[in-house]
Amino acid sequence: MMKKQKWILIATAAGLLATTGASAAGLIEKVSGQLRGDISITVNGGQTQLHPVYIDGKAYIPVRDAADALGYGISWNQKQLDLTTKEVPAAEADYIMTSGVVANATPTAGGVRLEVLGTGPNPWIILTADAKTTVKGADGKAIAAGDLKAGMHIIAEYGPMIAKSYPGQSHAASISVTAERLVKEQAVYSVEKTDGGWRLYFAELKDGVEQPVLALQSGKETRLVNKEGQAADWTQIKPGTPVRAYYGPVLTEGDVSAADTIVVLEDQPTAAEIAEYREIAWKLVPAEQLPHLLTKKEEAQVSVIEPDSAGLLPSGDAEKKRVAEIKAAGGKLIAVNYSTDQDALLGPLTVVFDPETKKLLGFFIRM
Secondary structure, eight states, X not given: OHHHHHHHHHHHHHHHHHHTTOOBTTBOOXXXXXXXXXXXXXXXXXXXXXXXXXXXXXXXXXXXXXXXXXXXXXXXXXXXXXXXXXXXXXXXXXXXXXXXXXXXXXXXXXXXXXXXXXXXXXXXXXXXXXXXXXXXXXXXXXXXXXXXXXXXXXXXXXXXXXXXXXXXXXXXXEEEEEEEOEEEEEEOSEEEEETTEEEEEEEEEETTEEEEXXXXXXXXXXXXXXXXXXXXXXXXOOTTOEEEEEEEEEEXXXXXXXXXXXXXXXXXXXXXXXXXXHHHHHHHXXXXXXXXXXXXXXXOEEEEEOTTOTTEXXXXXXXHHHHHHHHHTTOOEEEEEEOBTTHHHHOOEEEXXXXXXXXXXXXXXXX
C-alpha cells in the first residue's frame, strides 16, 4: 500500500511541477484547473485538509501537504523534488506493571529470580532480572540485579511475553526499589479494628508470659493477600493466624509500624469467595436463630476445616456420603461461623459447605 501511495505522490508531484512553470528541456506549458473544495481526501481512513485541483479531468494535490499526510519527507533544490520515507520510531514494548513486595529472591547464573506479590493483572508473578534489566535502588541510583532481595518493595515493568505457568514467569525490563521493608513471619497474637483500619499484634515470651512486642497498623495502601497474591479478608484474621508481614522500616513510639503487605499463610478462601459464602450461609440460618445472632452477615468467620471435625452433623445421607468422599480424597470443608447470645449455653452457629459445589453439607451440633 505504501508503495502505491508513493507512486501516486511522485506522479502528482510531476504533474504539479508541470503546472508551476518549471522547465524540463525548455518545455513550458500554462494550464488552468478547478479547485474542488467540495471533495475531501482521507489517508488510511483519516481525514485531511487536502482538496484536489482538477486539470483536464485529472486530480492533483499539493505535493508538500500530501507528502506529509502520507508519511514522507520532501526536499526541493530548484531542479529536483526528492520524497523520502520518514523514520518511524520503533514502538515501545507494551510492558505490564506491578507494584509490590519481593517475597523471595533466588540468585541465578545471570541475575536473580524474584517472586513478587503485587498489583496489576498478575498479583503473583515470577520475574527474572539480569544484565538487560534496568535496576535502580531506593536512592534512584543504578544497582546490580543481584542486589535485589526479599522484603524490598518494587515497581517493575515486565513482559509483554509471559510463560504459561502458575505463577506466570516473565523477564523484567525495569525495576525500581521504593523501600526496603522489615519482615515478620509469625502467628498473630491479637487483632483489633481501629478507625484507620486494622491493627495486628505480635508477641514474644518474656519470663514465661507472652507479651506484645510489635503492632502493625493497616492503612488505605496496605494489602492483605494469600500466598498467591489474591486479596484476603481482614475479618478472617484472628489470634493464631499465621502471617508474613512486610512493614516499616520506621517504628513509632510503642513499637507501632505501618503495614505494607500482610500475607496469610494458612489456606483460606479468597475475599470474593468469602463474600459468596457469607451470602449463601445467611440465607440458610434458621429463622428462629436470626434474633440471637451477634455477628453481622458481612463479618461472619469463614474458615477451612477438616472433614472429620468433631461435632459436624451432615444434613442427610447424601451429605454424609459426600463428607466421607472429601475426607478420603484428603480435601477440606468450608465453615461459616456466627456468634450468638446463646454461645455460653449452646455454642456458636456454624454452617458447613462443600468447597467444590458450595452446597450445604450440614451444621455443627449445638449442645
